[in-house]
Amino acid sequence: MENFKVVRLDGVNLTTLKIIGFLDAHTAPTLEEAIQKLLDEEQVNILVDFKELSYISSAGLGVFMGFIEEVRSKNGDIKMCAMSPKIYRVFDLLGFPTIYQIFDKQEEALATFPQNSAASSSE
Amino acid sequence: MPKAKIEYKLRIPSQTENLEIIRFFVGKVAEKVGFAEDDVGKIELAVDEACTNVMKHAYTETVKDKTLDVAILIDYQKLTLVVTDHGKGFNPDKIRQPDMKEYLAELRVGGLGIFLMRTLMDEVDYDIKPGVRNQVRMVKYLINRKNSKIVN
Numbered sequence: 001m002e003n004f005k006v007v008r009l010d011g012v013n014l015t016t017l018k019i020i021g022f023l024d025a026h027t028a029p030t031l032e033e034a035i036q037k038l039l040d041e042e043q044v045n046i047l048v049d050f051k052e053l054s055y056i057s058s059a060g061l062g063v064f065m066g067f068i069e070e071v072r073s074k075n076g077d078i079k080m081c082a083m084s085p086k087i088y089r090v091f092d093l094l095g096f097p098t099i100y101q102i103f104d105k106q107e108e109a110l111a112t113f114p115q116n117s118a119a120s121s122s123e
Numbered sequence: 124m125p126k127a128k129i130e131y132k133l134r135i136p137s138q139t140e141n142l143e144i145i146r147f148f149v150g151k152v153a154e155k156v157g158f159a160e161d162d163v164g165k166i167e168l169a170v171d172e173a174c175t176n177v178m179k180h181a182y183t184e185t186v187k188d189k190t191l192d193v194a195i196l197i198d199y200q201k202l203t204l205v206v207t208d209h210g211k212g213f214n215p216d217k218i219r220q221p222d223m224k225e226y227l228a229e230l231r232v233g234g235l236g237i238f239l240m241r242t243l244m245d246e247v248d249y250d251i252k253p254g255v256r257n258q259v260r261m262v263k264y265l266i267n268r269k270n271s272k273i274v275n
Contacts, residue, residue, distance in 0.1 A: 003143055025175040026139035055146075057171045058235035086164055093242055094235055 003027060006034040014045040014113045016106075020052040023060030031063045035078075039067070044076020045113050049106055051082035056090055068099065077101070081109040131195040137178050137208065138189075145174050145193055152195050153202060157265060165243040166202065166263055172236035173206040173259050181210030181257065204244075204261045212253030 004027035007018040015038055019031060038046060048064075064078060071078055081103040083091070091097060103109035133148050135141045146167045153163045174191060182189045188209070196203040241247050246262040 022143060024139070024142045024171060025178065026142055055167075057142075057168060057175065058239055059175060061235065089164075090168065090239075093239065 004030055006031055008034065010043075014047060014110070015043050016047045016049055016110075018049040018052065022055040023053060023063075024055065024057045025059035028059045028063050031060070032066070035063065035067050039070065039074075042074075044071050044074045046071065046076065046078045047106070047109050047113070048078060048080045049082055050080060050084070050087055051106075053087060054084070056087050058094070061091070061094060061096065064096075064100065077113075079103065079109050079112065081106045128199075129197040131197075133193045134190055135193070136189060137174075137182060137191045137210075139175065139178050142171055142174060142178075146171055149193065149195060149204065152197070153263075156197050156202060158202070158263070162263060166204070169240045169243045169261055169263075170204055170206065172240050173204070173261065176236055176259075177206060177208045177210065181208040181212075183211060186210065200265045201245075202263050202265070204263075205258055206261075207256055207258045209254070209256050212251040212257040 002021070004019070004021040004023060007020065009016040009018065017031075017034055017038075021027070023031060035046065038044075068078055079101045082105065083102060088102070091100075091102065096102075101109070101112065103112075131148075131152050133145065135145065149170045150163050150167045153166045154160075158166065170193065174193065177191045181191070186209075190209075192205075192207040194205040194207070196205070237247075240259075240261060244261040245264050246260075248260050250258040250260070
């Protein structure tokens with residue numbers, strides 16, 4: 001039963017991670033591994049696309065908290081886009097919009113990364 | 124909301140792979156008794172957070188029977204969720220609401236579950252008997268408590 005997956009889309013200076021399904025304490029390590037792999041490759045410009053994420057708990061939110069400091073210390077950022085109102089509410093309850101830049105549309109988020117050359121998904 | 128008291132129970136291994144099943148079980152009951160979609164989502168998240176705490180912290184390696192119980196009591200205008208484990212327990216007096224300003228400043232990881240449970244539900248309390256049974260009890264009212272009338 002595959003209830004969560006991460007799809008990686010590499011651009012020139014930016015990687016988009018599309019997260020799909022349920023992000024909870026069981027599936028959070030999958031996302032953790034995907035972000036850790038990017039850091040190992042020194043990719044610190046990361047956009048997380050929430051369009052196909054249907055659920056998040058604090059374990060999922062904790063993954064982003066675990067990496068943001070390191071990413072920013074390396075002059076990168078983790079930005080987020082396309083959250084459903086249900087997912088955004090959980091972020092909002094915990095005050096996350098003051099920590100992370102969250103965009104409605106993927107294109108808006110992509111435009112804010114430095115020297116980005118179209119790492120958008122080809123759906 | 125049904126007029127009689129109804130109880131639903133689920134006993135399940137204390138493993139994170141079962142969170143999805145627990146959320147589904149609780150969500151379906153909440154939906155059936157008439158909670159709006161928004162509140163169903165809050166109840167699902169609250170039970171997930173309570174069970175995640177049990178799965179991560181309640182049992183030491185040596186305990187053989189690592190199960191948890193999720194009970195849902197439907198009582199007139201409210202839904203009560205009771206999550207029970209038989210693990211080592213903790214001191215509820217030591218749980219404090221995280222100071223969000225401090226938390227955001229430190230970008231601290233974890234410890235958000237209890238804060239979320241208190242925010243999402245109308246009542247949250249604990250009954251801890253270490254090694255015997257530990258319970259967290261959470262209540263969500265179907266209608267605003269101030270305006271509620273008990274209908275028999």
